[in-house]
Amino acid sequence: MNANYMTEPLIFIIESVFSLYILAVVLRFLLQWSRAEFYNPISQFLVKITHPVLKILRRYIPPVGKIDTSSIVLALGLRMFEDFSILMLKGFTISVGALALYSMSNLISLLFDVFIYAVIASAVLSWLNPSSFNAVSSILHSLTEPLLDTCRKFIPDFGGIDLSPLLALMMLQLAKMVIIPPLNQLVSLIS
Numbered sequence: 001m002n003a004n005y006m007t008e009p010l011i012f013i014i015e016s017v018f019s020l021y022i023l024a025v026v027l028r029f030l031l032q033w034s035r036a037e038f039y040n041p042i043s044q045f046l047v048k049i050t051h052p053v054l055k056i057l058r059r060y061i062p063p064v065g066k067i068d069t070s071s072i073v074l075a076l077g078l079r080m081f082e083d084f085s086i087l088m089l090k091g092f093t094i095s096v097g098a099l100a101l102y103s104m105s106n107l108i109s110l111l112f113d114v115f116i117y118a119v120i121a122s123a124v125l126s127w128l129n130p131s132s133f134n135a136v137s138s139i140l141h142s143l144t145e146p147l148l149d150t151c152r153k154f155i156p157d158f159g160g161i162d163l164s165p166l167l168a169l170m171m172l173q174l175a176k177m178v179i180i181p182p183l184n185q186l187v188s189l190i191s
Helices: 003-033 041-060 069-089 096-128 135-152 164-190
Strands: none
Touching: 003 041, 003 069, 003 096, 003 135, 041 069, 041 135, 069 096, 096 135, 096 164, 135 164
16 A cells, blocks of 8 residues: 555544544634523533643633633644644645644634534524524524624614525625635745
8 A cells, every 4th residue: 555545544534533623622712702601512512522621721821801812722723733734644844834824714714614604504493493492593593693683783674584694694705705815825925
């Protein structure tokens, strides 16, 4: 067997494991930031799988106001390690500054994706069973309601049809299209 044969499965394993844990850290950060219900089963799951590492980091990295900086540092550090490992396996080299910027771009993209999927899921749940309350709908409401409330200020009432998710999705996608490409171009200039 040649090394290239094993490279793709190894990259798949690294991406899967790191991406899932990074997503858990980012979700925990967002749920803390949005003050989601702490005793929600989803919140409890995220706390339990991220707490051991964050407990250590919090000794050295204090929060800044309402922002849990240790979660941000952990997510960025894990993302940098994942990106470095994958680039190394593919045979690419990158400077530390370019790697940090590339990983930051990937994290920002993940944040946009989390909000995009949360808005979609929240809208779909509101159409299917608008009066139900469960762990998922509670989390989605906590995460998306500040954004949707802002969008509702710019959209007139259309007789019970809430178009704020549509405006929120357009704004999120537009912001992603405006922010991510310049960061990626900066990475290519630095490296």
